[in-house]
Amino acid sequence: MDAIPARLTVVTLGARDMATLRAFYRALGWRELPGADDGWSAFQLGGVLLALYPLPALAAEAAPASAPPAGGWAGFTLACNVDARDDVDAAFAAAVAAGATPIGQPADREWGGRSAYVADPEGNRWELAWARTAVFDERGSLVSFG
Missing domain, CATH: 3.10.180.10 (2,3-Dihydroxybiphenyl 1,2-Dioxygenase, domain 1)
Known part of the structure; x- marks a missing residue:
């Protein structure tokens, strides 16, 4: 190990x-x-x-030697990959309905997928994405990405 x-x-x-x-x-x-x-x-x-x-x-x-950050974007994103291309739009709408701030509308990306960005109430950025190479198990865990 x-x-x-x-x-x-x-x-x-x-x-x-x-x-x-x-x-x-x-x-x-x-x-x-x-x-x-x-x-x-x-x-x-x-x-x-x-x-x-x-x-x-x-x-x-x-x-411990630093002050907590004051707010705003911390320079990282979290991602939630969905099962199908059109699911990006539905996930984006659901996140906004739940209180997320829209950051980037759903769009086809140059890498061949589709994604959108939202921020949670504290500014943490989430990418809602679809990639044709993403494979999930029955629990929704990512098992392969290409």
């Missing part, structure tokens, strides 16, 4: 307003794990856990 397995298991977002962020992800129809509260929350997304943790507490653990 390698010292660090080649896998991603948890993405943690530092939340400025836990109640609002939790409500947004629940409004997408995602099931919050039992035991969640405004001190920690998580959503099982295929083979990855999306965790929410209060930003000051996360900063104390992950960046």
Whole structure:
């Protein structure tokens, strides 16, 4: 076994307003794990856990010598790949209806897929994408990307 397995298991977002962020992800129809509260929350997304943790507490653990970021885009995106090209438009509409801010309308991309961008209530960017090479298992976990 390698010292660090080649896998991603948890993405943690530092939340400025836990109640609002939790409500947004629940409004997408995602099931919050039992035991969640405004001190920690998580959503099982295929083979990855999306965790929410209060930003000051996360900063104390992950960046103790730094001040928590003030807001805005942090320079990364999260992605949710859908099963079909036309599903991008439906996912975009559902995210906006749940309270996401539209960032980039659904568009065909030069790489052969289709995607759109939204921001959650704290500015975290999500790409809603379709790629013909993406293969998922029965749980929705990505098993191959080309």
